[in-house]
Amino acid sequence: MTDATKYDVVIVGGGLMGASAAFFLATRHNASVALLERGRVGAQASGVNFGNVRRQGRPFIQLPLAHHARDIWGRLPALIGEDCEFLPTGHLKIAFDEESLAALEAYNAEARHWSLSLTLVGVNRLRAEYPFLGSGALGASFSPEDGHANPRLVAPAFGRAARRAGAHILEQCEVIGATRQGEGFIIETADGRILRAPILINSAGAWSNRFAAGFGESVPMEARGPQMGVTESLPYFVSPVLGTGDSSFYMRQVKRGSVVFGGGAHVAVDLSDPRPRPRPTHLLTQLRSLTRFLPSMAGVQVVRTWSGVEGYLPDKLPALGWSAKVPGLLHAFGFSGHGFQLGPGVGSVLADLAATGDTKVPIEPFSIQRFAGNGPAKTSPAAPSSGGAR
Ligand SMILES: Cc1cc2nc3c(=O)[nH]c(=O)nc-3n(C[C@H](O)[C@H](O)[C@H](O)COP(=O)(O)OP(=O)(O)OC[C@H]3O[C@@H](n4cnc5c(N)ncnc54)[C@H](O)[C@@H]3O)c2cc1C
Secondary structure (H helix, E strand, O other): OOEEEEOOEEEEOOOHHHHHHHHHHHHHOOOOEEEEOOOOOOOOHHHHOOOEEOOOOOOHHHHHHHHHHHHHHOOHHHHHOOOOOOEOOOEEEEEOOHHHHHHHHHHHHHHHHHOOOOEEEOHHHHHHHOOOOOOOOOEEEEEOOOEEOOHHHHHHHHHHHHHHOOOEEEOOOOEEEEEEEOOEEEEEEOOOEEEEEOEEEEOOHHHHHHHHHHOOOOOOOEEEEOEEEEEEEOOOOOOOEEEEOOOOOEEEEOOOOEEEEEOOOOEEOOOOOOOOOOOHHHHHHHHHHHHHHOHHHOOOOEEEEEEOOEEEOOOOOOEEEEOOOOOOEEEEEOOOOOHHHHHHHHHHHHHHHHHHOOOOOOOHHHOHHHHOOOOOOOOOOOOOOOOEEO
16 A cells, blocks of 8 residues: 555556547546556457457347447547557458348348448349459448558557546556545555556456456456458459358458458456467368358468457447446447447446546436346436445
């Protein structure tokens, strides 16, 4: 116990959610912020994901938040001084059977009511524009303003920009305890610091349930690892991100030529190991999908495979917003394999909630209260209470 420091907001976890929240708190609200990250900013799920900045295919109730995030993706250079290799190349979801085609058409029709413009691509146009696709493709849906980015770059770039704006970004700084006492929180770290703040943001990724449980809000979250792979560099041949209608397989080509791919079964994860090992059997399944998609890739070399740790909630929606039990506590976790696109929007929403008590983006469906069946969610830090995580 060597230090006692007061902040407006303390953030636990420096993934994309925590780093972008720190950035928007420091720049938009001039708040004093400490972000505490056990390892390096953006080294977990936020730094090892596939890089899909995709809105099509999301549950419709997630689209307002996804649109808010997409607006920020398009303004990264102005906001944080780097584009993080975000390219709005478009995203093509391809159907290989009649059932998937019907599902794409139904999604397409409803998406219009949620301000997402998609285009159906018939089989003839699909073959003409994407001649390298396997012959089983029946049709597709194209989302012109989706795209991809380099996940390794994004959270660290937000962290650096937050630090430039005055946020305290503390790496190699593990939080070992957080309790609510009096008017705020007391946060303890493994290296002996004690921090105090009226607002605490729980954005510890797949490890967030530990903090939620400590405050009496445990959720049925499972940790799993999607498996990714990347090929040798090939001549550049495809710009949009491609995927199957059911997301069982997806791929993108980076400008340097490598094809990044993912999809299929997840790797089981032990939360004590932040680097789950990819499975060779999953790779074989993915390679069968890859050659079905792109028969010309049958002889390609795979140069690396990897996985990461992600928290999945049963309804595949995140827990985002105020705690239903503890005033001043904000949760942002359980992004269930699709939080990268949402990340900058989540940070923006968290910052507004923490600084003003409210957000213009509708996030009610993501309330943690849906797992508890307890009293109404608080919308601002008010009465003192107790409880905590250790
Ligand atoms: C392999 C893979 C592929 C994916 N592909 C995509 C995709 O293409 N598109 C998409 O939209 N989403 C994708 N996702 C999901 C997306 O990456 C995540 O939803 C998102 O990055 C979650 O961000 P986060 O900040 O909540 O979590 P994280 O990035 O995991 O950050 C949480 C941080 O909290 C820190 N932490 C934990 N405990 C403590 C503690 N006690 N003290 C201090 N710090 C702590 C961790 O070290 C970690 O850095 C993928 C995920 C994976 C794993």
